[in-house]
Amino acid sequence: MQIKDILLAPGNGAFFYDDQEAIRSGATQDGFIYIGAPTTPGFTSIRLPASSLSIGLVLADDTVVWGDMMNVQYSGAGGRDPLFSTNQISGLTSRVVAPRLLDIDASHFRDSCKKVFGPVEHQRLPLSVEYGVSQALLRAAAHLQCKTMAEIICAEFGLQLPTCRVPIYCQSGDAREVNVDKMILKAVDVLPHGLINSRQKFGVEGQTFLEFVKWVAARTREIGRPGYHPVLHFDLYGWIGQEIGLEPRPIADFICRVAESVPGFSLNIESPADFGSTQAQIENYAEIVSILDNRGSSARIVVDERCNTLEDIRLFAEAKAAHLVQIKTPDVGSIADTARAVLLCKANRVGAYVGGSCTETDLSAQVSVHVSVATQADMMLAKPGMGVDEAFSIVGNEQNRVFAMLSRRQARNENVG
Missing domain, CATH: 3.30.390.10 (Enolase-like, N-terminal domain)
Structure with missing residues (x-):
């Protein structure tokens, strides 16, 4: 037993x-x-x-x-x-x-x-x-x-042991400006989330959000170390659709406008709209993705809402209804299904982002790191909490420890061989 x-x-x-x-x-x-x-x-x-x-x-x-x-x-x-x-x-x-x-x-x-x-x-x-x-x-x-x-x-x-670190994405919570500065000073790979979850934060026709995006890019250039070039990732909680309407083309137009305002940066837009059901989300997100790709936009669409379980993730990935899928670990369920979800995204040539929630714990965050590293996800969330420092240290340090142990194991195997 x-x-x-x-x-x-x-x-x-x-x-x-x-x-x-x-x-x-x-x-x-x-x-x-x-x-x-x-x-x-x-x-x-x-x-x-x-x-x-x-x-x-x-x-x-x-x-x-x-x-x-x-x-x-x-x-x-x-x-x-x-x-x-x-x-x-x-x-x-x-x-x-x-x-x-x-x-x-x-x-x-x-x-x-x-x-x-x-x-x-x-x-x-x-x-x-x-x-x-x-x-x-x-x-x-x-x-x-x-x-x-x-x-x-x-x-x-049946995977090879990993050799590449997984980029880490930090989220700001409501303390946007202070936490953006923290992220830049710590040179995180992907930032800042932004928590754009209300009309006040998005602004009339998205103007408040657009100004924030430009500020993040300018701040990165101002205080970031030489050569630091993060991906800019913003979670909009459906507010493009709320403010501009639920037609794919105007949503894509707005996203292109945002991307053009920060030339030289890669831009991820998470949850641009909520179309009310998984099937409607798949159909409309696929159209938005197609419009952006046909225009050669640098912006990438990230799906979160209505894409919860492993089956949901399969449907979105097969339909190419996102450039990047957030695999929201507590919503997926078994951590084995998180691993399956990453591999499923890769098989369909869709980006795999091992996310989760600020409500998680140090233990769940550490396990997520091991799964992200093993499956070589495209990025993983610094979690838990909204404070940046704690989450970045928990996830970043665990990743470094994993690679230290794997390097030792590889060195011993080579010596034995």
């Missing part, structure tokens, strides 16, 4: 759960809170402290390996799972998942996930459960095989 006991520990996410619909509908921000009534089921106020639940697998040698369950910041929006309930998830895990965990060979990661994540009463387990438990299972396999988690992913998916 490799797993002899299960531990559960309630915890905190690194940011807050927010009612996206209430914010989109014009909720007023007062300091750090929002004024008004929530509209998304489960929310008792528009902004709630993020909660999490840790699961610990007690192995035969008394080592305990952990994973963290949580949902994303905008839970219940865009087809996502509802707001995370620690009590509900704890009860389900104890009742259903724990007995399954005691009856598996934890040294085989993918097989363990398959056995543990079977349906319950013909329904899939909550994605937060899959996410947290799969983190612990990956750590268990790594411990039992005396390997890194990245090596386990490579072995189980």
Whole structure:
């Protein structure tokens, strides 16, 4: 018996759960809170402290390996799972998942996930459960095989050991100017997210957003070190569509205008519009992508909303309905499915961005690094939280540690050979 006991520990996410619909509908921000009534089921106020639940697998040698369950910041929006309930998830895990965990060979990661994540009463387990438990299972396999988690992913998916670091993307939260400066001084690869999630931040016909984009480019040139040239990536939470309308051509026109305002920079535009359903999103995003490509624009479209599960990602990738897919790890579920999603994007020649949420934890962020590195994703999110420094250090340092261990392993193998 490799797993002899299960531990559960309630915890905190690194940011807050927010009612996206209430914010989109014009909720007023007062300091750090929002004024008004929530509209998304489960929310008792528009902004709630993020909660999490840790699961610990007690192995035969008394080592305990952990994973963290949580949902994303905008839970219940865009087809996502509802707001995370620690009590509900704890009860389900104890009742259903724990007995399954005691009856598996934890040294085989993918097989363990398959056995543990079977349906319950013909329904899939909550994605937060899959996410947290799969983190612990990956750590268990790594411990039992005396390997890194990245090596386990490579072995189980038939991949070569990685040699290239994955670019890191930081997000600013509402402290845009200060955090942009931090990102530039730390020379992050992709910046700044921007949190353009309201009409006030986007502006009439996007003018406020456009001025912010130009400021970020100018600031990068002003205080960045010589030769520093990041990708500019902005998450618009559907506001081009909200402000300009839901016709693909005017949306593409606006994106081209933004790209032309920052010559010399690569531009990623995430979630330009929300067309209300996965199928509508695929059809309209594919048209926007086609228009931009035909014009030779340097701008790239990134999909987030309405592209949650592995099946959603497959549909978007096969339809070329984005230049880059955000694989939002808690929404995908099992971390094995995150690996599959990256490989699926690559097979369809679509960019793979291993993202996630500010509501995550240090443990989930570290596991995401191993999967990103093993599958050689195009970029990965610095997480958790919105403070830049903490997330960048957690993700960046873990990536450096992974490559240090892999380099040592390779050197020893060469010496033996």
